[in-house]
Amino acid sequence: MKNEIEKIEQEAIADTSACKSIEELKEVEIKFLGRKGLLPMLLRKIPELSSEDKKTVGQMGNVLRKNLEEKIANRYFELEDQQEENEFFDITIPAKPLEKGHHHPISMMICHIEEVFSRLGFTSISGAEIDDDWHNFSALNVPKDHPAREMQDTFWVKNIDDHVLRTQTSNMQIHYMEANKPPIRIIAPGKTFRKDSDATHSPMFHQFEGLMVDKNVSLANLKWVLKTALSEILEKEVELRFRLSFFPFTEPSLEVDASCVQCAGKNPNCKVCKGTGFLEIAGAGMVHPNVLRNAGLDPEKWNGFAFGCGIERILMVKYQIDDLRLFYENDLRFLEQF
Ligand code: PHE
Numbered sequence: 001m002k003n004e005i006e007k008i009e010q011e012a013i014a015d016t017s018a019c020k021s022i023e024e025l026k027e028v029e030i031k032f033l034g035r036k037g038l039l040p041m042l043l044r045k046i047p048e049l050s051s052e053d054k055k056t057v058g059q060m061g062n063v064l065r066k067n068l069e070e071k072i073a074n075r076y077f078e079l080e081d082q083q084e085e086n087e088f089f090d091i092t093i094p095a096k097p098l099e100k101g102h103h104h105p106i107s108m109m110i111c112h113i114e115e116v117f118s119r120l121g122f123t124s125i126s127g128a129e130i131d132d133d134w135h136n137f138s139a140l141n142v143p144k145d146h147p148a149r150e151m152q153d154t155f156w157v158k159n160i161d162d163h164v165l166r167t168q169t170s171n172m173q174i175h176y177m178e179a180n181k182p183p184i185r186i187i188a189p190g191k192t193f194r195k196d197s198d199a200t201h202s203p204m205f206h207q208f209e210g211l212m213v214d215k216n217v218s219l220a221n222l223k224w225v226l227k228t229a230l231s232e233i234l235e236k237e238v239e240l241r242f243r244l245s246f247f248p249f250t251e252p253s254l255e256v257d258a259s260c261v262q263c264a265g266k267n268p269n270c271k272v273c274k275g276t277g278f279l280e281i282a283g284a285g286m287v288h289p290n291v292l293r294n295a296g297l298d299p300e301k302w303n304g305f306a307f308g309c310g311i312e313r314i315l316m317v318k319y320q321i322d323d324l325r326l327f328y329e330n331d332l333r334f335l336e337q338f
Helices: 003-018 021-032 038-043 051-086 105-119 171-179 219-233 289-294 313-317 324-327
Strands: 130-131 164-165 184-195 204-214 239-249 251-258 279-285 303-310
Touching: 003 021, 003 038, 003 051, 003 204, 021 038, 021 051, 021 303, 038 051, 105 204, 105 219, 105 313, 164 184, 171 184, 171 204, 171 289, 184 251, 184 279, 204 219, 204 279, 219 251, 219 279, 239 279, 251 303, 279 289, 279 313, 303 313, 313 324
Parallel strands: none
Antiparallel strands: 130 164, 184 204, 204 303, 239 251, 251 279, 279 303
16 A cells, blocks of 8 residues: 555656646646545545554555645646746737727817917806805896796705805806906806706806906907907807897897808808808897996996806807707717717
8 A cells, every 4th residue: 555655646746747738737636636536546445454554554645645736736836827928928919999088078168268268368267156146146237026036047045045056157257356356357167057948958058257347448359359269269260240138237238149150151041040140159248337336346447348158059059069958968979079
């Protein structure tokens, strides 16, 4: 029995180091240590031995089993390392492209607007999406009985008196004038909220406000600033048309139309401007003296212009998108086009 154990030992050690692959090594392991392997089969005969031999052979067998297990395990690691070294790694294969996201088209447009206006000397500010009646309405000369204040148009905040989700970015005019002295040149992009929902209206949408307050500011200044900025934002030289309108916080008040980005007024059948040659793009006007007074400025000394423009509206005109809801549905087929 002892001789046989020694024979198994020599053979097993030789076989193990002769293995060239993990598959071969697995076979060696089964041959010597498997359930019907040489060593277990031999050890099964121990009960037939004399009691003295039982003890020595049993011990020898256990030592051998431990040794072999260790040797085979080490050989596994060696073979694994070799296999890795032999694997062909082609460093010239181009890497798989990483899927990269980008900003939402509305955020990209806000950045673009900020950049264009910063070159015209306008600082971008943001704030107060929830605001009080004073900043959103009263200081802007909106009378107590104005329809815009009504429940069906405005989200009033429950449990906080006189607070609304701002209906316009014009509230930032008041905030800024309260805290800063003229000359003022700001834009204020951000979210606004109204109870409205269809293909061209959303209960949450974005606007940017513009405000310039200085001495002897004129409508001509407003027209030049808007024409210069909108031409850059729309990436198309546009002409502007001013139509008389009404806002409580400007006098005179205007609707601003830009010449059609698609046909520039040359195509009577144009789908974008419906043959009118113009697209409605902003509300604007000269800041009402009451608004200056409410913000602590003397209207005899200072005057200015203000404008407000829908950011989704700009995107829809620029890229000819006909459903506003596409901006909020997180559909990658839409978003990836920007
Ligand atoms: N706040 C107006 C609106 O939301 C737009 C506007 C801003 C008009 C500034 C005039 C001056 O419709």
